[in-house]
Amino acid sequence: MADFGGADLDAFRAQAKTWLAENFPPSLKNRSDIAAAEAPVPVEGDYKLWKEAMGAKGWGVPTWPSEYGGGGLNSSEARVLREEMAAVGAWNPIGGMGVMMFGPTLLEYGTEEQKQRHIPPIVRGELRWCQGYSEPGSGSDLASLQTKAVDKGDHFLVNGSKIWTSGAQYADWCFCLTRTDPSKKHEGISFLLIDMKTPGVEPRPILLISGSSPFCETFFTDVKVPKENLVGPLNGGWTVGKRLLQHERNGLSGGGGAPARSNPAALREIAKTYIGVDESGRLADRDFRTRLIEQDMNARAYQLTNARVALEARNQNGPSAATSIMKNASSSINVNHAEMVVEAMGYNGLAWAGDEFSAEELAAARAFLRVKSGTIAGGSYEIQNNIISKRILGLPDTNIHTY
Structure with a gap:
């Protein structure tokens, strides 16, 4: 679809505004935190109605092709939709790894049958996906993975284990890198789709220091995977897997023009509440005030840069290696935000339990610990620096693993 301007875009804005007024429940205004939970969201009441409406309209993935249930919007229309949603406090209830990572990759590499089967449920938010990449012995050097998929004629037989599979205990499906040729490294990997209800699949949640269990160990014991669940060519999964990682980094960095998760306004209010202000109404701690301004500037600069990178990605038919820069920038901003919240709160920011602490104070320490992951x-800070040096700056290859 071509980008429209002028009257056509004004007409779409009016359409979006009317549709939102008719379908977005006022009770959910600015309540995107409901969908940010790591555990499954109870699908009921207004949340259920809103999710169904967005799924049916396809606006949860506004630029995905309409033939698979997507919104079919061009980039200008998608921008207008974001603006109108923000104006009324609406937010996207359709998300997860299916939207952020797997869906865009399948649209590029999947067969027509695979797209028709898997994309519509992602568009409607009906299924949850998890990622089978890292293994206990294959982290930074992902291509050394050893989970095997042996050809058994009409199916593959998968044996092995994965680690850090986010949300595996809740997932319906897993997109998984497996070794189908043990004699080769990168050229011996295939990209398989595994139904998590298949006998032999066992996810085990890992309890983190933050008190939550968003990650799992996932074990595969004689798991039968139909041949039609192979995405891309046999032993061609490394190419598919790398592309998915670009989409993942784009999503983790807030791809699509969204800011990093730092909220400067909220941080300012927390600082004023706990640190206090001087006789001029300024934050009393001069050093903290300086760093607060720097954090605000970094978050705003990141938002503008990310919007530009997202536009370039659309013009180039997908994200590029620049997602490594944005991923590192966003994680740094987010970590700094969480650290400053705890610092501003002081003793209260270290609270773990007790009626004398507010819900925000109890959440601060957990967020401080969780955000460091x-x-x-999506690939460690150091791995991203390797990618940036090699693929963006063109520095000599030092034989350090990148993916």
């Missing part, structure tokens, strides 16, 4: 998820 963002420097590892």
Whole structure:
């Protein structure tokens, strides 16, 4: 669909505004935190109605092709939709790894039958996906993975284990990198789709220091995977898997023009509440005030840069290696935000339990611990620096693993 301007875009804005007024429940205004939970969201009441409406309209994935249930919008229309949603406090209830990572990859590499089967349920938010990439012995050097998929004629027989499979205990499906040729490294990997209800699949949640269990160990014991669940060519999964990682980094960095998860306004209010202000109404701690301004500037600069990168990605038919820069920038901003919240709260920011602490104070320490995993998820900070040096700056190859 071509990008429209002028009257056509004004007409779409009016359409979006009317549709939102008719379908977005006022009770959910600015309540995107409901969908941010790591555990499954109870699908009931207004949330259920809103999710069904967005899924049916296809606006949860506004630029995906309409033939698979997507919104079919062009980039200008998608921008207008985001603006109108923000104006009324609406948010996207359709998300997860299916939207952020697997769906865009399948649209590029999947067969028509695979797209028709898997994309519509993702568009409607009906199924949850997890990622089978890292293994206990294959982290930074992902291509050394050893989970085997042996050809048994009409199916593959999968044996092995994965680790850090986010949300595996809740997932319906897993997109998984497996070794189908043990004699080769990168050229011996295939990309398989595994139904998590298949006998032999066992996810085990890992309890983190933050008190939550968003990650799992996942074990595969004689798991039968139909041949039609192979995405891309046999032994061609490394190419598919790398492309998915670009989509993942784009999503983790807030791809699509969204800001990093730092909220400067909220941080300012927390600082004023706990640190206090001077006689001029300024934050009393001069050093903290300086760093607060720097954090605000970084978050705003990131938002503008990310919007530009997202536009370039659309013009180039997908994300590029620049997602590594944005992923590192967003994780750094988010970690700094969480650290400053705890610092501003002081003793209260270290609270773990007790009626004398507010819900925000109890959440601060957990967020402080949880957010640090963002420097590892999707490829560690160091791995991203390797990618940036090699694929963007063109520096000599030092034989350091990148993926």
